[in-house]
Amino acid sequence: MTIPAPYPIGTPGVPWSADEIATWLAKQTRHRSYQQDVLSVIDALRSRYDIVEYGRLNYASETYPLMAIKSREWRDELPYMLVTGGVHGYETSGVHGALRFAEQHASAYEGRINLIIAPCVSPWAYERIHRWNPHALDPNRSFRENSPAEESAALMRLVADFRDSVLMHIDLHETTDSDESEFRPALAARDGVAYEPGEVPDGFYLVDDSENPQPAFQQAVIAAVAKVTHIAPADRNGQIIGSPIVAPGIIEYPMRKLGLCVGITLARYTTTTEVYPDSPRANPEQCVVAQVAAVCAAIDFALADTGHS
Template identity: 55%
Template sequence: MTTKQFYPIGTPGQPWTEREKHQWQQAQTRSRCYKNDVLDVLHQLKHRYALIQYGELSYGDDIYPLMAAKSKNWDDNIPVALITGGVHGYETSGVLGSLYFLSECQSEYAGKVNLLVVPCVSPWAYERIVRWNYDAVDPNRQFFPEGKAEESLALMALISPLRGRFVVHIDLHETTDTDESEFSPALAARDGAQYVPVSIPDGFYLVGDEQNSRHDFLNAIISAVAEVTHIAPSDNEGNLLGFPVVSPGVIEFDNNAFHICATITGTSLATTTEVYPDSAKTSPEECIRAQIVAIRQAIEFALSN
C-alpha cells in the first residue's frame, strides 16, 4: 500500500525535522524586493510621517529593518489607530493597501486620532511570496509572549507601551488560490497531518472575535466595502472556511485561541480583513481599494462611536 504525498518535502504522517525545514527554506526564491516596494515608499513619505525602525530580522544572509509610520504630529492626548499589513508576506493587497492609505491620507485625522501603520510585518515572506517566516512558522499564530516568530514579538513590543490607548486595529489579509495549492498542503506536511482541502471564499469578508462581538463595527465596514467589491457569500452550510457566518461577510471565532494579530491591542474594535484577488469577479487593484475603504471606515466608525 502506498500513501499519497501531497507535498514534495517530508514523509507523509511524520512531522518535519530541521532537515525538512532547511529543505523548505532552500526551496523559497526571492521574487520581489522589500526595499523597493516598501522601504523606498515609506522614505518618500517621511516628510508627512515619522518613520520608526522597531526591529530587525536577520535570516541567513538577509537583513530586514522592520519599519512603521506614525503621525508626524503625534498627540499623547488622543487615541491611536493601528493598521497592520503583510503579517502573511504573500498577501499583497494588505501591504499595498496600507501604503496607498498612507499616500492618500492627508490631514483628515489630525487632532482626532494618531495613526500607527506597519505595512509589512513579514518582509522575508513578502519577498518570497510565502505565508511562513524563514523558520517555517506562521506569524499569525504567534502573537503571545511565548510566540516563536520574531516578526510577531517585534510588533508586540512596538505597541506594548500604547496598550490602553488604541481605539481601533485593522489587520489586512487576503486569501489566494495558493492557500490550497501550496500553503495548506505544506502545513499538513510540516505537522505530519492529513491534508483536508477547503473551499476558498470568493470575495471580501471579515473575521471578528466571538469573545467580543462587535457586529455594528464589522457590518459598517462590510457595507462600505460592498460599494467597491463583492462580499463573499456563505457556502451551502452557511459557513466560510468552516466557521459560521454571523452576518453577511462576517465570521467569528475565539481570536485569542489562535493568537492572531488582531488580538494585540486589546481594543474592542479590531478585525482581520480578507479579500480574494484570484476571483474572476474582481482584480488585484480592486482588492487594494477594498482594503483602503476598510481602513477608512474602521477609523471613521471608531471616531464616531
C-alpha cells in the same frame, strides 16, 4: 473525487524535523523587493509622518528593517488606531493597501487620532510570496508571549507602551487560491496531519473577535467595501473557511487564543480583512482599493461610535 498527492516534503503523518524545514527553505526563491516596493514608499512619506524602525530581522545574509508610519501630531489624549499589513507576506494587497492608505488618506486624520501603520510585518515572506517566515513559522499564529516568530515579537514590542490605549486595530489580509494549492497542504505536512481540502471564498469577508464581537463595526466595514468589490457568500454549509457566518461576509475567531495579530492590544474594535484577488470578479488594484476602504470605514466608525468625530 481527486485524492490530493502527498506534499513533496516530509513523510505523511510525521511532523517535520529540522531537516525537512531546511529542505523547504532551500526551495524558497526571492520574487520581489521589499526595498523597492515598501521601503522606498515609506521613505517618500518622511516629510509628512514620523517613520520609526521598530525591529530588524537578520536571516542568514539578509537584513530587513521593520518600519512603522506614525502620526506626527501625537497626543496622549487622542484615540489610538493601529493598521497592520503583510503579516502574511504573500498577501499583497494587505501591504499595498496599508501603504496606499498612508499615501492618500492618513493625513486627513492628523490631529484627530494617534495613527500607527505597520505595512509589512513579514518582509522576508513578502519577497518570497510566502505565508511563513524562514523557520516555517506562521507569524499570524505567533502573537503571544515569548513568540518564536521575531516578526510577531517585534510588532508586540512596538505596541507594548500603548497597547491598553488602542481603540481600533485592523489587520489587512488576503485569501488566495494558493491557500489550497500550497499553504494548507504545506501546513498539514509540516504538522504531520492529513490535509483536508477546503473551499476558497469568492469575495471579501471579515473575521471578528468571538471573545469581543462588534457586529455594528464589522457591518460598517462590509458596507463600505461592498461599494468597491463583492462580498463573499456562504458556502453550501452556511460557512466561510469552516466557520459559521454570523452576518453577511462576517465570521468570528478567538483572536488571542489563536495568536492572531489583532489580539495584541486591548482594542474595542478589531477586525481582520480578507480579499480574494484570484476571483474572476476582481483584480489586484480593486483589492488594494477595498483594503483602503476598509481602513477608512473602520477608523470613521470607531471615531463616530465613541463621540470623537
